Amino acid sequence: MQIEVTSGELAAQDVDTIVVSVPEGSRRPGGAAGAINTASGGAINTMIASGAIRLSDGALTPVPVGDEIAARRAFVHGLGDRSKLTPRRTRSQAGALSRALRGVDAGSVAIAAQPDWLGSDLERGGQAIAEGFTLGLYRFDQHHTRSQDRPSGTVASLLIVERSERRAARVRAGVERGVIMGEAQNLTRDLANSPANLMTPTDMAARAQEIAEATGLECEIIEREEAERLGMGSYLSVAQGSDQPPKFIVLRYRGAPGRRSVALIGKGITFDSGGISIKPAGGMERMKADMSGAAAVLGAMQAIARLAPTINVTGIAPCTENLPNGSATKPGDVFYAMDGQSVEVINTDAEGRLVLADALGYARAHNCSPLIDVATLTGAMSIALGNVRAGVFANNDRLFRDLDRAGDEAGEPIWRFPLDDEYDNQIKSDVADIKNTGGRGAGSITAAKFLQRFAHDTPWAHFDIAGVMDNDRDRGEKVKGVAGTATRTLVEYVLARAG
Numbered sequence: 202m203q204i205e206v207t208s209g210e211l212a213a214q215d216v217d218t219i220v221v222s223v224p225e226g227s228r229r230p231g232g233a234a235g236a237i238n239t240a241s242g243g244a245i246n247t248m249i250a251s252g253a254i255r256l257s258d259g260a261l262t263p264v265p266v267g268d269e270i271a272a273r274r275a276f277v278h279g280l281g282d283r284s285k286l287t288p289r290r291t292r293s294q295a296g297a298l299s300r301a302l303r304g305v306d307a308g309s310v311a312i313a314a315q316p317d318w319l320g321s322d323l324e325r326g327g328q329a330i331a332e333g334f335t336l337g338l339y340r341f342d343q344h345h346t347r348s349q350d351r352p353s354g355t356v357a358s359l360l361i362v363e364r365s366e367r368r369a370a371r372v373r374a375g376v377e378r379g380v381i382m383g384e385a386q387n388l389t390r391d392l393a394n395s396p397a398n399l400m401t402p403t404d405m406a407a408r409a410q411e412i413a414e415a416t417g418l419e420c421e422i423i424e425r426e427e428a429e430r431l432g433m434g435s436y437l438s439v440a441q442g443s444d445q446p447p448k449f450i451v452l453r454y455r456g457a458p459g460r461r462s463v464a465l466i467g468k469g470i471t472f473d474s475g476g477i478s479i480k481p482a483g484g485m486e487r488m489k490a491d492m493s494g495a496a497a498v499l500g501a502m503q504a505i506a507r508l509a510p511t512i513n514v515t516g517i518a519p520c521t522e523n524l525p526n527g528s529a530t531k532p533g534d535v536f537y538a539m540d541g542q543s544v545e546v547i548n549t550d551a552e553g554r555l556v557l558a559d560a561l562g563y564a565r566a567h568n569c570s571p572l573i574d575v576a577t578l579t580g581a582m583s584i585a586l587g588n589v590r591a592g593v594f595a596n597n598d599r600l601f602r603d604l605d606r607a608g609d610e611a612g613e614p615i616w617r618f619p620l621d622d623e624y625d626n627q628i629k630s631d632v633a634d635i636k637n638t639g640g641r642g643a644g645s646i647t648a649a650k651f652l653q654r655f656a657h658d659t660p661w662a663h664f665d666i667a668g669v670m671d672n673d674r675d676r677g678e679k680v681k682g683v684a685g686t687a688t689r690t691l692v693e694y695v696l697a698r699a700g
Contacts, residue, residue: 202358205360205361208364212272214360215272217307218305218309220298222277223249223317232316237275244264255279257279288322288328293678295329302354310356311359311362331378341391381504389499389500390685392408392499393685402448405450419454427449434539435544436555436560437536438530443521450495456699462514463573463698469495470553472523472524476525477525479525494553494687499518500685501687501691531546538562545635545637571597571659573600573694577666581644586616589668590614591616591686594620596660596661606697615664618645635651637651664690666686669686
C-alpha cells in the first residue's frame with residue numbers, strides 16, 4: 202500500500218473514502234471535520250448531537266456525503282479521550298483503523314492530518330500513522346490457496362491531507378520514515394512467520410543477501426568450515442544435530458568510516474526442537490519463530506540502510522537448527538567458544554545462549570561496541586513479564602537508558618532486570634569454565650549472566666523477547682502471529698546514537 206501526503210482540502214480529494222478523526226467531547230468539530238460537516242449539510246454535528254456518532258476510541262461511523270465532497274464515502278473516526286493521545290496511541294489507533302477500513306473495502310483512502318491525532322510533533326505524528334497503517338494491514342497469507350481464506354476488502358492507498366504545505370512537508374518527512382520502519386518490521390514478521398522447512402539457515406542467508414543487494418549493505422556468510430577455523434565451537438555444538446548447514450550471517454552498514462561499529466546480534470534458531478533435551482510436542486510448531494531475534498536484526502539492517510544515518514552498524518545472525526540426530530550434542534558435553542572459554546552443556550534446549558556466545562565473541566573480535574543482542578531466550582521471561590514488555594539486561598546504565606528511550610519511541614516498552622554477581626554461582630561448572638543453565642530459579646537472569654561472560658567489559662545489552670514473540674489476536678498495530686518485536690527499537694536506538 203502506498204502512503205502519500207498532500208496539501209489542500211480533504212473534501213476535494215478524488216478518492217473512494219475520506220476519514221476525519223474526532224476526539225470525545227467534541228460537539229461542533231472544527232478543522233477538516235468542520236469542513237466536511239459543512240459540505241454534508243451539517244450532518245456530522247446533527248449526528249453527534251443525537252448520539253448516532255460515537256467518538257470512543259476506534260469507533261468508525263459512516264456519514265452522508267454531499268455534492269461538494271468528491272469521495273463516494275465518508276467516515277468519522279473516534280479518537281476517545283483527548284488527554285490520552287500520544288504517538289504510541291496514535292500508532293495503535295492507526296493500526297486498528299486500517300483494518301476497519303479494509304473490512305469495509307475502503308479502496309483509496311484520504312484522511313485529515315488533524316492536530317488532535319498528530320500532536321505537536323508533526324514528524325512523529327506522521328511516522329506513527331504510517332507505521333500504524335503499514336503494520337496494521339500486514340497479513341501472512343501467501344500459503345492460503347483459496348481466496349475465501351484471505352480478507353476480501355482492500356485499502357489500496359492512503360493519502361494524508363494537511364491544509365498547509367509547510368506543515369504537510371513535516372508530516373511527509375515523518376511518513377517516509379514510518380513507512381521504512383513499518384516495512385522493516387513486516388520483513389521481520391515474514392521471516393519469522395515462515396514455516397521452518399521454507400526458512401532454513403540457507404534460506405535466511407539468501408534473504409540476507411537479497412537485502413544487501415537491494416540496499417547497498419555488505420554481506421558475508423560464514424560457512425561451517427570457516428566457523429570451525431574461527432573456533433566457534435559453542436555455535437557449532439548446536440548445529441551438529443541438524444542436516445541443514447549452519448549459516449553465520451554478517452551484514453555491515455558503513456555510514457561513518459573510521460568509527461567503531463555498533464553490533465546488533467540476533468538469535469537465529471530456525472527451528473528449535475530442544476535437541477536431545479527435546480521439548481513437549483504441544484505447541485512445538487511455534488518454534489519456527491525461534492529465529493525472531495535474527496529476523497529483527499535483518500529487518501533493522503534493511504531500515505538502517507534505507508535511512509542512511511551517520512554511523513557504522515554490524516548485524517550478526519548466527520543461524521542453525523536445533524535437532525536431535527545421531528550427531529547431536531549430548532547433555533554433559535563440553536565445547537570451546539571463540540574467545541577460548543569452555544562451556545558444559547547441561548541442557549541442549551538452552552541452545553540460544555550457545556550461538557549468541559560466539560556471535561558476541563565475533564563482534565568483540567571485530568572491535569564492535571556497544572553489543573546489543575536480541576533473542577527469544579527463556580520461557581521464564583514470559584512468566585515474569587507476560588506479553589507486554591521485553592526484558593532487558595545491560596552492563597552499562599547509559600546504554601540501557603538510551604534503549605529504554607528508543608523502546609518508548611517505538612511503542613515497544615522494555616523492563617530492566619538485574620545482573621548481580623551472586624547469580625554467577627548458579628552457572629559455575631564442575632568440569633568447565635561455565636555451564637549453560639543455572640537451574641529453575643532466576644532462569645532469565647542466569648541466561649543473561651551466561652551471555653555477559655562473553656561480552657566481557659564491552660558495553661552490552663540483551664533483549665529477551667520470548668514473552669512478546671507473537672500475538673494471539675489483532676489489536677492496534679499488532680497482528681495475530683509473530684510480532685517482529687524489537688525491530689523498530691533497534692532502528693530508533695541507532696538513529697538516536699547517530700544523531
